[in-house]
Amino acid sequence: MPGKNKQVYKAIAAPPMRTRNLAVWLDQHGQKHTELAGPALIHQPLELARRAREPVQYKQQLHRHGKYWFAQLGHHVWHESMFEKHALTFLDFLGNVSHVIAQPCLLVFDDGTYHYPDYFVVHDDGSRALLDVHFEQLITDKTMRTFANTKKVCDAIGWKYETFTHGLASRRGQKQATANRRAAQADQPRKRTHWMSERDRGHLPATIAETRPDRQNDKSADPQITLIYLDTAGIRRSDSIPVIDSSQLAEICQSS
Known part of the structure; x- marks a missing residue:
């Protein structure tokens, strides 16, 4: 699929006819599976799936790819941005999980749109969830429709749906307050005390x-x-x- 600067990244292509809610993924052997979104998918081992989408890095990109060392699991988990890394940090220290996989599948919606969720999470209690990470200030109406469609599919399957949008709000607020204070000090004439x-x-x-x-x-x-x-x-x-x-x-x- 074409990305920015006309580069190509690997991804499962969406079906041409998109009139039903579908889940598409690659198993650990690279075999493609396409299933209707329903209760039959609740125990599919998506935690073993290969990444459904692999973005490439390009010059002057604003986000940073990398790998986060997930302490609970004892291995690295890939992230597409630093905000996703912070989401993984919160999940690592505040949640009890047994599996986390990035870009687990492609969801096709009955309205003709599709979506690649950011993470598939298996909690210690056996519950499964899709996790989407999106910066709060960048959420648009299109993003909200994608969230609603994803939750609808998760409800049909029996998965939880979780979003991480404002985990760093307090830190951003502190940085903004510091910046405002320094700007106010810069506007005032400096006192000659030495x-x-x-x-x-x-x-x-x-x-x-x-x-x-x-x-x-x-x-x-x-x-x-x-x-x-x-x-x-x-x-x-x-x-x-x-x-x-x-x-x-x-x-x-x-x-x-």
């Missing part, structure tokens, strides 16, 4: 209170400045000196 900024205006702070407002009531602290510089040998040095004016500071720097 003594080096004062030197640019031709003088140094006269008292320790001007340099360190938090130490204004500290009567024991003598007004002084820590001067960090490189001597003639290139060695980094630091000296604490009393508060002085700019001309005296220039003389010290020249003598060093």
